[in-house]
Amino acid sequence: MMDQLLAPAPAAQAPAPARRFKSGSNLERMLAASHFAVTGEIGPPKSHDADVIRKKAALLEGCVDAANITDNQTAVVRLSSIASGAILVAQGLEPVVQMTCRDRNRLAMQSDLLGAAALGIRNVLCLTGDHQSHGNHPGAKNVHDIDSIQMVRMVKEMRDEGLFQCGEEISGGGPPLLIGAAANPFADPFELRVHRLAKKVAAGADFIQTQLVFDMSRFREYMKRVVDLGLHEKVAILAGVGPLKSAGMARHMRDKVPGMVVPDGYVARMEAAVDGVAAEDKQARREAWRAEGIRICIEQIRELREMEGLRGVHIMAIEWEEAIRPIVEGAGLFPRPVPEA
Amino acid sequence: MIVAKQKPLSELTAMLDGYRNVLAVGCGTCVTVCFAGGVKEVGILASALRMARRLDGQPMSVAETTVQRQCEAEYIAPLAEGLDEFDAILSLGCGVGVQTLAERFPDKRVLPALDTTFMGLPTEQGVWEERCQGCGHCVLDITGGICPVSRCAKQLMNGPCGGSQGGMCEVDSDTPCAWQLIWERLDRQGLADRLLEIQPPRDWSTSRDGGPRRIVRDDLRLPPPEDV
Amino acid sequence: MTVAETPFEPKIVAFCCRHCAYAAADLAGTSRLAYPPSLNIVELPCTGRVDVLELLRTFEDGVDGLLVAGCLPGRCHYLAGNLHARQRVDYAQRWLEDIGLEGERLRMINLSAAMGAQFAELATEMAETIKSLGPSPLGTRRAAGEIPTTGCAACGDPAPLLAESAHDRGDGR
Numbered sequence: 062m063m064d065q066l067l068a069p070a071p072a073a074q075a076p077a078p079a080r081r082f083k084s085g086s087n088l089e090r091m092l093a094a095s096h097f098a099v100t101g102e103i104g105p106p107k108s109h110d111a112d113v114i115r116k117k118a119a120l121l122e123g124c125v126d127a128a129n130i131t132d133n134q135t136a137v138v139r140l141s142s143i144a145s146g147a148i149l150v151a152q153g154l155e156p157v158v159q160m161t162c163r164d165r166n167r168l169a170m171q172s173d174l175l176g177a178a179a180l181g182i183r184n185v186l187c188l189t190g191d192h193q194s195h196g197n198h199p200g201a202k203n204v205h206d207i208d209s210i211q212m213v214r215m216v217k218e219m220r221d222e223g224l225f226q227c228g229e230e231i232s233g234g235g236p237p238l239l240i241g242a243a244a245n246p247f248a249d250p251f252e253l254r255v256h257r258l259a260k261k262v263a264a265g266a267d268f269i270q271t272q273l274v275f276d277m278s279r280f281r282e283y284m285k286r287v288v289d290l291g292l293h294e295k296v297a298i299l300a301g302v303g304p305l306k307s308a309g310m311a312r313h314m315r316d317k318v319p320g321m322v323v324p325d326g327y328v329a330r331m332e333a334a335v336d337g338v339a340a341e342d343k344q345a346r347r348e349a350w351r352a353e354g355i356r357i358c359i360e361q362i363r364e365l366r367e368m369e370g371l372r373g374v375h376i377m378a379i380e381w382e383e384a385i386r387p388i389v390e391g392a393g394l395f396p397r398p399v400p401e402a
Numbered sequence: 403m404i405v406a407k408q409k410p411l412s413e414l415t416a417m418l419d420g421y422r423n424v425l426a427v428g429c430g431t432c433v434t435v436c437f438a439g440g441v442k443e444v445g446i447l448a449s450a451l452r453m454a455r456r457l458d459g460q461p462m463s464v465a466e467t468t469v470q471r472q473c474e475a476e477y478i479a480p481l482a483e484g485l486d487e488f489d490a491i492l493s494l495g496c497g498v499g500v501q502t503l504a505e506r507f508p509d510k511r512v513l514p515a516l517d518t519t520f521m522g523l524p525t526e527q528g529v530w531e532e533r534c535q536g537c538g539h540c541v542l543d544i545t546g547g548i549c550p551v552s553r554c555a556k557q558l559m560n561g562p563c564g565g566s567q568g569g570m571c572e573v574d575s576d577t578p579c580a581w582q583l584i585w586e587r588l589d590r591q592g593l594a595d596r597l598l599e600i601q602p603p604r605d606w607s608t609s610r611d612g613g614p615r616r617i618v619r620d621d622l623r624l625p626p627p628e629d630v
Numbered sequence: 631m632t633v634a635e636t637p638f639e640p641k642i643v644a645f646c647c648r649h650c651a652y653a654a655a656d657l658a659g660t661s662r663l664a665y666p667p668s669l670n671i672v673e674l675p676c677t678g679r680v681d682v683l684e685l686l687r688t689f690e691d692g693v694d695g696l697l698v699a700g701c702l703p704g705r706c707h708y709l710a711g712n713l714h715a716r717q718r719v720d721y722a723q724r725w726l727e728d729i730g731l732e733g734e735r736l737r738m739i740n741l742s743a744a745m746g747a748q749f750a751e752l753a754t755e756m757a758e759t760i761k762s763l764g765p766s767p768l769g770t771r772r773a774a775g776e777i778p779t780t781g782c783a784a785c786g787d788p789a790p791l792l793a794e795s796a797h798d799r800g801d802g803r
Contacts, residue, residue: 163556167603189563192555192573203556207603210560214600226603245564253585253597257561260600272564320564320572411728442683449686450729456768457730 083220083267084239086183087155088127090400091373092268092297097366098373099394100157100270100299101125101385103149105140114145118154120382124389126397127155127184129270129375133164136196143177150181157241158182161190166206167215167226174216178236186241186270187212209242210257210264216240217265240265244298245272246283248320255286261296268297270375275314276322277364284370293370300365303377304354304384307347308332327357355384359391366392403523404432404496405530406439406516408447415454417513418492421462424451425488426515427481427503428468429495436530438516439494441468447494447515464492472499475506485510520552538608538615544596546587553580559601561585639668640760643688644697644753647677649707650743651699655753657746665750666757669697676700677738678711685722685736692769695760697753698738705742712740732763 082089091098101121106113121128128149132142146156158177160170174185189209193201207215207226215226219235242261246254258269274280280300287293305311308331315323334353335346362374374392378384389395409417418424426448434440448464455462465488471477472495481503485491490511493500497518504512520532535552541559542549551557555573562581565572569582588594606612646652652673658665670693674680677700688696698719700712716738723733737759739752 189556189558192565194555194573205557206606208556208558208560209563210600211603215603243564248562248564248566249568249579250562250566250582250585252589253561253581256598260560260598264600320567411725442681445683446686446725449683449690450725453686453690453731453768454729 082237084183084237085402086127086239087400088157088184089239089267090402091126091398094398094400096126096398096400097394098268098297098299099125099389099397100127100129100373100375101382102129102131102375102377102379103145103382104131104134104379105142105145107137107139109140111140111148114140114148115152117382118149118152121385122152122154123397124386124395125154125376126373127157129157129159129186131379132159132161132188132190133196134159134191134379136163136191136193136198136201138197143173143180143182146177146182147180155184156182157184157186159186159188160212161188162205162208162212163190163193163203166204170207170212171215171219171225174219174236174238175231178238183237184239184241185216186243187216187266188243210260213240213242213261213264213266221265239267241268241270242266243272244269245320246274246280247272247276247322251279251283254283255290255292258287258296259290259292262292266296268299268372270299271301272320273301273303273314273377274361274365275327276324277361279322281368284368288370293372297372298370299373299375300368300371301375301377302358302361302365303379304351304358304381304388305331306354306381307350308335330357351381351384355387355391358384358388362388362392362394403435403521404498404518405436405520405522405532406433406496406518408438408443408494409515409517411447411450411454414447414451414492414515415458418451418455418462418490421489421511423463423465423488424490424492425465425467425481425485426451426492426494427472427478427499428466429472429493429499430468430470431472433494433496433499433516434468436524439496439499444468444494468494472496473502475502478503478506482507535609537604537606538612539605541601544601545584546591546593548580548584548587550580550584553578553583559604561597638761638765640666640694640757640765641668641670641692642666642695642697642753642756642760643670643672643693644699645672645674645677645680645684646699647701647712648673648675650701650705650745651739651741651749653743654699654741654745654749657743658750659746661746663747663750665753669753669757676706676708676711677715678706678708680715680718682718682722682725685718686725689726689731689735689766689768692766694735694763694766695756696736697756698736699749699752700738700740702740702742731766731768734759735763735766 088098103114103117130142130145133139142158146158149156187209193199193203216238217240218224219231220238223231223235225231244258248254308328311323311328311331314321315328331350331353334349338345338349365371365374376385376388426444428439428441428444430440437443444466448466451464452462469477485507490513491503492513492515493503494515500512500514521534521536522530522532525531532552533549537551550559555571556563562579566579566582569579571577571579585597588596646655655671677698680698685696698715700715703712706712719736719738723736726736727733737756741749
């Protein structure tokens with residue numbers, strides 16, 4: 062009798078081990094194993110053509126640990142981020158599904174999060190969303206039922222406490238999702254940016270992807286404050302980078318894109334990249350610019366790797382997914398390690 | 403105050419197509435002080451409509467009157483007299499005024515001449531800005547007296563989005579970022595740490611999301627006649 | 631032979647500031663400078679007195695053209711009356727165009743009391759502009775069979791603005 066009681070219980074009846082991972086996603090395991098993470102980004106097409114996504118995904122496969130799928134980015138209607146995410150799951154590339162507060166109220170968000178998890182999606186990035194006045198339906202009504210910080214907390218409570226936002230229990234437990242949030246160190250007021258990050262961490266963000274970093278000195282100052290507050294120990298911060306395509310794009314981003322700071326030095330380098338290339342040789346100029354853009358991006362990643370508090374990079378090369386591989390290789394981040402399950 | 407602006411003349415002439423005798427009714431309260439529907443604006447619009455219709459070869463008579471407050475039945479009751487001669491009432495009141503007229507005169511066509519736009523204030527002569535959306539649960543105590551519901555394009559409750567640049571909103575570079583203003587004001591008052599607290603999701607049922615709203619004050623209602 | 635048509639003499643009203651344009655018109659007269667005889671001058675204490683409502687009502691009552699003549703910029707006796715008038719004239723011009731009238735039928739000019747010659751010149755120029763545009767397509771309210779529904783909004787006189795009475799010449803304002 063005693064023996065029976067003392068005998069180890071059959072495996073099937075053993076108490077479930079504490080869940081080792083929140084989501085079990087590749088990105089989470091990569092971060093848990095202290096690897097310098099690399100994420101990429103895919104913009105779904107303005108059509109229902111799944112092949113567009115498959116082709117872009119093929120360019121990122123093996124180069125990134127997970128790929129973000131934008132959610133009607135810049136408020137332009139595109140193939141759904143969750144549907145795109147499911148296509149990626151089927152293909153074997155891990156998606157980070159982006160979700161904005163602009164287009165959904167809390168009912169739709171939770172419903173879609175459950176749906177995403179059911180489709181095998183394991184990472185979600187919680188965003189406010191660009192204002193619809195910038196997109197192709199400027200007359201649309203925006204939602205903003207909850208904001209991105211409230212959304213982070215909602216997803217965390219769904220996952221960790223198995224509760225809907227209203228407090229009702231989710232039968233069968235919450236969706237296993239790694240929770241991401243965005244940070245823009247270059248928006249104003251600067252002093253408030255680190256505090257806003259702290260709020261996202263307090264709300265339950267597991268990882269942060271930043272806006273494109275070009276202004277290293279401002280970013281360094283930002284990261285210093287992040288480290289001073291110890292936030293880097295509570296959340297995995299991935300710095301946003303992206304290759305410049307041309308001198309014109311560099312100038313445009315410097316002068317026209319809100320929340321973006323591009324130092325003149327980079328603009329000058331892009332302009333100098335076509336020195337000696339005949340103006341009429343469009344192809345050669347394009348290649349020279351792109352090569353320089355990739356070079357700058359690689360240098361930036363190398364610099365960011367040395368920065369205290371960073372756990373990875375998020376490479377945004379929308380409509381230029383071919384650039385991802387040379388960047389990852391050039392930065393010495395290829396091949397990607399395989400974390401333990 | 404409620405701030406409104408006149409609809410374009412072309413929209414009004416299309417709306418009034420077929421009418422021959424119209425009564426334009428102004429309001430002496432909010433829309434008078436925002437120069438959209440007071441005595442003078444009624445005069446200008448009526449004159450313009452008469453001229454436009456005369457040029458179209460479809461003359462229309464537009465009579466003019468302005469009541470002190472279009473949103474209360476008592477003030478509009480005197481309009482009943484002589485109303486029969488008009489095909490329609492063109493209200494230069496806010497949306498409430500239009501509906502008060504429509505409720506009081508159920509058989510009359512009542513048409514809006516204004517686009518009621520917001521609750522706000524004049525920031526300088528000739529400029530009005532929105533300050534309140536009547537969301538039904540005021541948060542000005544925690545946001546330093548600056549309303550993120552009416553002044554943030556995304557109605558954020560936990561600080562500025564990534565589009566705030568140089569103190570301005572990403573939607574319009576002439577519009578200040580509400581959260582920049584909130585931050586500056588609380589910082590100046592030594593209360594900036596209040597912004598670190600996470601504000602939970604709002605209960606929007608107090609806003610229009612809860613359906614048409616109603617306030618009942620039992621202390622002010624008239625006693626039922628049987629008790630008098 | 632065809633019967634000669636009566637030449638079109640445009641009906642033009644000029645709202646003139648007492649401190650400058652009205653005196654300039656006087657000077658033009660005493661200097662025997664010719665300006666269109668059909669110009670109907672209304673003396674105002676300042677063009678800042680001009681209101682959009684009066685500008686529109688004047689057209690509604692059948693004028694072909696309307697001149698607002700105020701002091702030179704910076705020389706208003708009430709500091710900025712002429713600048714306000716300019717803004718209102720611009721605003722009224724947009725109304726006229728929305729209504730379907732040519733905006734050129736309304737014009738603001740700025741003069742000093744000494745500029746009699748310029749007054750005559752600008753008034754003549756205005757008359758030429760209106761002649762080329764032709765008579766106001768509105769006709770008069772009376773011709774249109776409209777019953778005026780209100781009196782003069784400016785002074786409360788039961789007669790509409792510019793009715794055929796002393797009122798329409800601006801007397802007693």
